[in-house]
Amino acid sequence: MKTEIKLIDYLSTRRSIPAFQMSGPGPSKGEVEDILKLASRVPDHGKLAPWRFIVYRGAERQRISEALAKIAVADKPDLSEEMVKVENTRLTRAPVVIAVVSRAAPHVKIPEWEQLMSAGAVCLNLVMAANAHGYASNWLTEWYAYDxxxxxxxxxxxxxxxxxFxxxxxxxxxxxERPRPELSEIVAWVGDDA
Structure with a gap:
């Protein structure tokens, strides 16, 4: 039985679980669709939807991981056996991996930077929507996100x-829990009440 929590309580305790510390079960196809509907409810100046999703599930995750590993080994032929194993399991650490793909591009009215930030908002909403469905989640960008x-x-x-991802x-x-920044280190107050 799932327990409902208030949003403020969730935000004050939200944490990521490392992908390698996840197992099954993962969300069903229907749950993934529900999660994606929630994830897509983000600020989106101009209603461009300058992002899309790619859902990796099942055995295809292993095939893709092995193909990515070939690139990694070609670039670094001296990779340790342990690192080769890591490369061969990139998308198999969790039952479901969802790529958020930015389609940001020059636009006559909407700055590309705003489109990129919208994709970032989708990533965070995706993390929170997965958590709201009772699953652990982790937002990662690894070398293959940039290659x-x-x-x-x-x-x-x-x-x-x-x-x-x-x-x-x-x-x-x-x-x-992990260390969080002190507000005094990250906040500048401007105005009469400062």
């Missing part, structure tokens, strides 16, 4: 970029 040679393997088109599954460990 154009990986894009055809991943299903990314010319002119697109990866905003992030959100790994979704069931946590195998409880979440742990």
């Amino acid at each position: 154009k040679r990986a894009y055809p393997i991943l299903g990314v088109n010319e002119g697109e970029r990866i905003a992030g 959100v790994h979704i599954g069931t946590p195998t460990v409880p979440p742990t």
Whole structure:
């Protein structure tokens, strides 16, 4: 039975679970569709939807991971056996991995920067929507998010970029807290009440 929590309580305790600390079950296809509907409810100046999703599930994750590993080994033939194993499992750490693909491009009215930020907002909404469905999630960008040679393997088109990969599954460990910045280090007050 899932427990409802208030949004403020969720935000004050939200944490990511590392992808390698997830297992099954992952969300069903129907749950993924519900998660994506929620994830797409972000600020989007001009209603451009300057992003899209690629959902990786099942055995295809292993095939893609192995193809990515070939690129990594070609670039670094002296990779340790342990790192080759890591490369061979990039998309198999969690039962579902969703790529958020930015389609940001020059526009007569909407700055490209705003389109990129909208894709970032989608990534965060995706993390929170997965959590709202009772799953752990982790937003990652790894080397292949920036390597154009990986894009055809991943299903990314010319002119697109990866905003992030959100790994979704069931946590195998409880979440742990990490240091957070002190407000005094990240906030500047301007105005009479400062």
